[in-house]
Amino acid sequence: MSTTDVDRPLRADAARNRELILQTARRCFAERGLSVTLNDIAHEAGVGVGTVYRRFADKDSLIEALLATKFEAMNGAAARAAGELDPRESLRVYLMGVFEFRARDRALADAIVRAGKARPSIIEERNRLETQVSEIIGRAKAAGVVRDGFDYRDLPMLTQMLGVVADTTRATDPDAWRRYAQVLIDGVMPPEHADPMLGTPLDREALERAMQPAN
Structure with a gap:
């Protein structure tokens, strides 16, 4: 697997956005299962879809980050x-x-x-x-x-x-x-x-x- 933003140090605002996305994804997946899309997560988190994709290339990348936790x-x-x-x-x-x-x-x-x-x-x-x-x-x-x-x-x-x-x-x-x-x-x-x-x-x-x- 290639290195992604998940593995690099982040600025404070980017780190906050990443944690918000993770928390929102954790809640959405827990409540509704893995059918939730990145667009759904962006909407629930109140951030732009582009913000989600800058932190996670695809849903698998996001799921993998959650797997670690x-x-x-x-x-x-x-x-x-x-x-x-x-x-x-x-x-x-x-x-x-x-x-x-x-x-x-x-x-x-x-x-x-x-x-x-x-x-x-x-x-x-x-x-x-x-x-x-x-x-x-x-x-x-x-x-x-x-x-x-x-x-x-x-x-x-x-x-x-x-x-x-x-x-x-x-x-x-x-x-x-x-x-x-x-x-x-x-x-x-x-x-x-x-x-x-x-x-x-x-x-x-x-x-x-x-x-x-x-x-």
Whole structure:
């Protein structure tokens, strides 16, 4: 990949514009997915389209810049989870953390899929995350608190499952995903004494609204 403005020092005003564009793109992608265009982002940010294109040659360049921040945040979450002394709690903290990332960010899964074709520094961050998470899971396996056969490669599908719940219930109950995250975590690490389920089920009207296909 050729060097872009992303890699060069910026003047103060240009740096502010770049951060505004990134923040706006992060919000738009999180709310609406990766179908958002650079024109949409320019409009939402209140800047000219040319300003966006001076900072990012195309949407892939912008997504890659956001990928760096996503992996930085997830690696931070993994490091905090690894700091938990109890292996079960360490894995629970990480799983709930990554589920919360996805509940807030509709574009997370699509963005991570793109990481395999990103610049080397992002691939390195992805690999570091996989190593950290594998170690967390390894500790849980050694302690006998996780189901046999579970490993980090199961996480994308679990996160995808949770994401569907978060996306369909966001307007009705933004915290409904937590109830089902608990079910997934208990499935990964069956508790000796199960806690009551978090939250309450959606009522009939809310459930019907959530289950309606998007227009």
